[in-house]
Amino acid sequence: MNKLQEIWKKKSLIVDGIYNHFFGSKKAKEQAKKRLKICQSNKCGFYDKEGNSEKAFIKGEPACGVCGCNIAFLTASLDSKCSLQELEQEPLW
Numbered sequence: 001m002n003k004l005q006e007i008w009k010k011k012s013l014i015v016d017g018i019y020n021h022f023f024g025s026k027k028a029k030e031q032a033k034k035r036l037k038i039c040q041s042n043k044c045g046f047y048d049k050e051g052n053s054e055k056a057f058i059k060g061e062p063a064c065g066v067c068g069c070n071i072a073f074l075t076a077s078l079d080s081k082c083s084l085q086e087l088e089q090e091p092l093w
Contacts, residue, residue, distance in 0.1 A: 003057060003068070014069070017077030028078055035075035035082075035093045039064070044084070044092055047071070 007014065020028040039047045046065035048056055055068030062071040066083035074080055075093075082091035 006068070007057065010069075013077045013080050014073060016079055017073035017075075020076040020078060021072050024076060028076065031078060032072070032076040036071065038092045039071055039075065046084070
């Protein structure tokens with residue numbers, strides 16, 4: 001599946017994450033901050049700080065090395081789950 005198809009499949013989650021990142025409630029932003037800390041921790045080996053991986057959708061921005069999503073938007077999407085589930089691993093959040 002190409003990147004555009006992957007994005008289209010997750011469009012509602014992406015919109016939710018973008019909205020919450022910029023306009024979300026205090027609760028949503030606190031949840032996103034907790035999730036981001038988990039991603040940045042050494043519990044997860046897939047945090048792409050520079051957004052340079054082949055999977056990164058937005059190059060140069062921190063991303064999830066599993067799904068390629070912008071990490072700020074992924075963690076702010078309250079309906080999303082940690083992408084480790086895509087690797088059949090236990091999600092961290």
